[in-house]
Amino acid sequence: xxTTPLLKVExxxxxxxxxxxxxxxxxxxxxxxxxxxxxxxxxESGCGKSVTAMSLLRLIPQPPGRIDEGRAWFAGRxxxxxxxxxxxxxxxxxxxxxxxxxxTALSPLHRIGRQLVETQQFHxxxxxxxxxRIGEEWLRKVGIPDASxxxxxxxxxxxxxxxQRVMIAMALMLEPKLIIADEPTxxxxxxxxxxxxxLLREMxxxxxxxxxxxxNLGVVWEMxxxxxxxxxxxxxxxGPVDQVFARPGHPYTEALLRANPALAEPxxxxxxxxxxxxxxxxxxxxxxxxxxxxxAREECATRHPELEGFGHQSVRCVLARQRLAAPSGEIMR
Amino acid sequence: MSGAPLLDIHDVHVWFPIRRxxxxxxxxxxxxxxxxxxxxxxxxxxxxxxESGCGKSTLARAVMMLQPPAQGVIRLEGRDVYAQSATGxxxxxxxxxxxxxxxxxxxxxxxxxYQIITEGLIAYGMLRENEQEERAxxxxxxxxxxADALYRYPHEFSGGQRQRISIARALxxxxxxxxxxxxxxxxDVSIQAQVINLLMELKAKYGLSYLFISHDLSVVKFMADxxxxxxxxRIVEEGRxxxxxxxxxxxYTQALLAAAPVAGGPRGVAPPLSGELPSVTHPPSGCPFxxxxxxxxPVCRERYPDTIDQHGHxxxxxLFASADRATTGVAIP
Numbered sequence: 077x078x079t080t081p082l083l084k085v086e087x088x089x090x091x092x093x094x095x096x097x098x099x100x101x102x103x104x105x106x107x108x109x110x111x112x113x114x115x116x117x118x119x120e121s122g123c124g125k126s127v128t129a130m131s132l133l134r135l136i137p138q139p140p141g142r143i144d145e146g147r148a149w150f151a152g153r154x155x156x157x158x159x160x161x162x163x164x165x166x167x168x169x170x171x172x173x174x175x176x177x178x179x180t181a182l183s184p185l186h187r188i189g190r191q192l193v194e195t196q197q198f199h200x201x202x203x204x205x206x207x208x209r210i211g212e213e214w215l216r217k218v219g220i221p222d223a224s225x226x227x228x229x230x231x232x233x234x235x236x237x238x239x240q241r242v243m244i245a246m247a248l249m250l251e252p253k254l255i256i257a258d259e260p261t262x263x264x265x266x267x268x269x270x271x272x273x274x275l276l277r278e279m280x281x282x283x284x285x286x287x288x289x290x291x292n293l294g295v296v297w298e299m300x301x302x303x304x305x306x307x308x309x310x311x312x313x314x315g316p317v318d319q320v321f322a323r324p325g326h327p328y329t330e331a332l333l334r335a336n337p338a339l340a341e342p343x344x345x346x347x348x349x350x351x352x353x354x355x356x357x358x359x360x361x362x363x364x365x366x367x368x369x370x371x372a373r374e375e376c377a378t379r380h381p382e383l384e385g386f387g388h389q390s391v392r393c394v395l396a397r398q399r400l401a402a403p404s405g406e407i408m409r
Numbered sequence: 410m411s412g413a414p415l416l417d418i419h420d421v422h423v424w425f426p427i428r429r430x431x432x433x434x435x436x437x438x439x440x441x442x443x444x445x446x447x448x449x450x451x452x453x454x455x456x457x458x459x460e461s462g463c464g465k466s467t468l469a470r471a472v473m474m475l476q477p478p479a480q481g482v483i484r485l486e487g488r489d490v491y492a493q494s495a496t497g498x499x500x501x502x503x504x505x506x507x508x509x510x511x512x513x514x515x516x517x518x519x520x521x522x523y524q525i526i527t528e529g530l531i532a533y534g535m536l537r538e539n540e541q542e543e544r545a546x547x548x549x550x551x552x553x554x555x556a557d558a559l560y561r562y563p564h565e566f567s568g569g570q571r572q573r574i575s576i577a578r579a580l581x582x583x584x585x586x587x588x589x590x591x592x593x594x595x596x597d598v599s600i601q602a603q604v605i606n607l608l609m610e611l612k613a614k615y616g617l618s619y620l621f622i623s624h625d626l627s628v629v630k631f632m633a634d635x636x637x638x639x640x641x642x643r644i645v646e647e648g649r650x651x652x653x654x655x656x657x658x659x660x661y662t663q664a665l666l667a668a669a670p671v672a673g674g675p676r677g678v679a680p681p682l683s684g685e686l687p688s689v690t691h692p693p694s695g696c697p698f699x700x701x702x703x704x705x706x707p708v709c710r711e712r713y714p715d716t717i718d719q720h721g722h723x724x725x726x727x728l729f730a731s732a733d734r735a736t737t738g739v740a741i742p
Contacts, residue, residue: 120597121568219683237461265460265624270668270681277677291597294627298670298677321673335602338627338671342651345609346602346631352567 081108081149082254082285083132088146088156090124090131093139099356101127103309105146109254114276114286116300116317118293118332122353124309125289129256133167134160150254169199172247176259181243182231188215188242189227195246214245219271237268244272248279255279258289273299293336297321305329308353308364315389325391325400327369363393371395413487414448415618416472416505416586421445421481423467427690439689441467442478443642449586454612454619456633456650458626458665462686464642465622469588472620474502485586503533506579510591512571516563516578522549523559526577533582548577551614553607569600573607580611588620593628605632626669630654638662641689641697643713648722658724660702696727704728 090102102124109115117125130136132148132155148155150171155163167173175181183191192211196202202210208227215223218241231239240263247255257276261269276286276299288299296303296317304314305326313326324330333339334347351368354360363369366376375394383392386400393399423442426435442464449455457465470476471483474490483490490501509515516525523545530536536544546556552573563571572592579587589608593601605628611617623629629636630650637647638661646659657663664682682701687693693700699709708727716725 120599235461266626266665266668267460267682270670271683273670274681292670293598293672294670294674297672297674332598333672335599336627336672337602337605337631339673340631342631346606348603348606349599 079110082111082151083109083287084147084149085128085132086147086149088128088131088148089144090127090136090141091144092136092141094357097357100309100359101141101356102131105306105311107304107311107314109285109287111253111285112280112283113302114280114288114300116296116303117287117289117306118291118296118303119306120291120353122356123306125306126258128306129173129258129287129289131156132256133171133173134163135173165199168195168252169250170252171254171256172250172252174244174247174255174257174260176262179231179236179239182239184231186230187227188229188231188234192227192242192246192249196249199250210249211245214249215242218242218245218248218275219268220245237264240264241268241272244275248275251279251282252284254285254287256287256289259291260288261295262290262292269295293333294338305332308359309356310364310392311383311390312365312392313390314383319389323400323402325386325389325396326365326393327371327395327399328365331368331370413484415451415453415486416447416449416620417482417484417487418445418447418468418472419482419484421468421471421478421483423464423471423476424479437690438479440692441642441689442471444481445639445642445644447637447644447647449618449620451585452612452616452618453635454621454633456629456636457620457622457639458624458629458636459639460624460686462689463639464689465639466590468639469507469590469620469622472586472588473505473507474498499533503529503582504585505588506582506584506586507588507590508572508575508579508592510594512568512575512595513563515575516571518563521560521562522574525563525574526581529578529582544581548581551580551611552577553603567600569596569604572596572604576604576607576611580615583615584617586618586620588622590622591624592621594623594625601628608632626654626666627671638665641686641692643697643725644723645698645726646722646724652722656722658722658729659698659726660704660728661698664701664703696725 086106088102088105092099092101105128119125127136131143143156146156189208189211193204193207196207196210212223212227215226220226220238220241244260261272280286290296300317302315303317303320304311307328313320313329320329324333331349335349337346340346349368354364362378362380363376366372381392381394383390384396386396389400421442422444424438424440427437427439428434429436445468459465471478477491485501485504493501523542526548527536527541527545542559545559549556549558554570554573593604596604612619621629621633633650635648636650636653637644640661646653646662653662657666668681687697687700695711696709696713699705706727714725714727716723717729
């Protein structure tokens with residue numbers, strides 16, 4: 077793994093204007109992605125993980141959305157400041173995105189083959205016949221049966237899982253340097269998911285970086301080298317997957333792990349997180365997880381903790397130092 | 410299990426006609442469910458797993474008395490549900506309720522919550538309209554929602570809360586069996602944990618049984634007493650959940666388990682199963698799994714294997730049948 081980050085995001089903040097007021101969807105988020113690494117981004121619906129990803133390619137609707145501040149350095153240039161024409165050349169070729177809902181990402185009016193060819197011709201000097209052949213080859217790689225026939229199919233003629241794989245083929249086809257995958261396998265059967273994960277792993281081995289947004293902790297464990305956890309628009313923890321699973325520094329990370337049925341003893345009761353995520357219209361002054369936190373103390377109500385680094389792990393919690401010093405296994409189970 | 414099981418599915422086949430041509434003549438059948446036998450005892454949770462299109466939901470519809478089988482019998486407490494008079498089936502329908510996957514699509518957006526959860530009772534004449542509110546309050550309490558929910562509409566609730574409302578609606582009829590069709594699959598991990606705990610609590614409190622359909626093996630492993638694995642309309646393996654999960658026999662079950670990444674488990678050990686579920690309209694000959702099976706033998710192409718029972722752990726695979734074909738149906742030491 078290289079030591080120079082491929083993508084370096086600094087202090088990204090994004091807000092949306094709504095009828096009820098201004099919503100800060102992403103709040104001073106900073107992270108790096110290195111070549112050949114899979115970075116897992118974990119958090120519950122509405123925590124800001126998808127908005128973070130979409131903002132990097134400036135895909136959020138503006139207005140009502142607005143990138144308030146931040147820089148996203150990619151190959152020495154700021155994605156958030158460059159002219160849209162330049163960004164358009166980067167989208168798809170250098171950075172591609174896999175969305176959760178494939179029907180919105182594919183054109184319903186054009187055959188699969190044409191869409192695969194067009195994408196290539198937009199970014200590369202390639203003749204139609206070659207582009208067609210490459211497209212067909214990629215359909216085969218993502219496990220679509222009868223690929224040569226499917227090239228003539230319209231998206232509506234394919235099952236959800238197949239459409240998802242067409243989009244994945246489209247995203248991988250140009251062999252981008254960075255793949256942003258937003259819940260790429262959530263709608264798929266485990267067997268198909270395993271095929272897609274195997275493909276992503278293969279891309280990673282060719283030094284492609286992957287930013288994998290998911291709420292499936294099993295997928296994070298299986299695929300990722302590092303992970304970051306988002307809660308209420310902020311990063312609350314980041315670090316190597318093994319370390320974070322063994323010794324979660326933030327109580328929210330710990331609670332997420334404990335709520336996972338795969339890690340629980342059958343027949344028992346699952347640990348849950350009481351209460352609800354605070355409304356983004358008015359986050360509390362102190363720690364945003366305080367009201368649901370089993371370890372909350374007085375100072376948490378007034379002090380908003382910073383994301384603090386401890387070796388490879390970073391944690392946004394006043395108790396972080398103490399928690400990370402505890403012997404591993406003390407916190408979990 | 411002692412006496413007659415609560416639900417007894419015996420050799421059930423469900424066929425859908427394929428109609429073609431100007432006169433919509435029946436040109437063949439899709440055999441969605443083929444010879445499935447499965448029992449659910451009182452107070453038992455039986456998991457049903459398999460890929461999309463394997464027939465899980467069709468079987469659920471047959472159990473819900475919405476899809477008469479082409480062949481076979483479904484009994485509830487010993488009574489053949491498809492051989493009932495109009496009043497008989499009405500009473501049996503009350504005893505089997507369902508919770509669907511998508512809580513956004515399965516609640517009427519135009520009704521306030523108290524009506525949604527008491528509608529069935531009114532229709533069955535089990536409740537007078539002036540008692541509606543009081544009963545609704547008690548039902549909401551059962552599923553952990555406050556009385557402030559009574560007059561609100563579904564859109565005002567989060568996914569987890571809506572699923573609680575769906576559960577309250579199912580519960581209102583005092584059923585003996587609840588079919589949970591991917592009931593927790595669409596929820597975030599922490600919310601999922603709450604709903605799973607709620608289902609287990611209600612089961613203990615009211616002596617409910619669940620037929621728990623899910624593609625998430627970790628949830629099934631956590632909740633189910635027994636599990637049945639379906640492939641292309643048939644049950645290929647069935648047994649006590651811990652036996653099947655710890656020691657899967659059928660190559661398909663093994664592949665499913667290996668395909669699902671488990672947080673904290675071993676990483677990237679198994680090569681993913683290739684391809685996807687074959688077409689149900691043109692199923693492969695013999696054992697339909699032979700097209701994807703890593704252990705397929707010549708005999709697998711020719712005929713469907715018998716189901717072998719070893720201490721209540723049943724497997725339909727030639728790997729076991731060929732070992733001792735003479736003792737079909739008899740426990741092998």
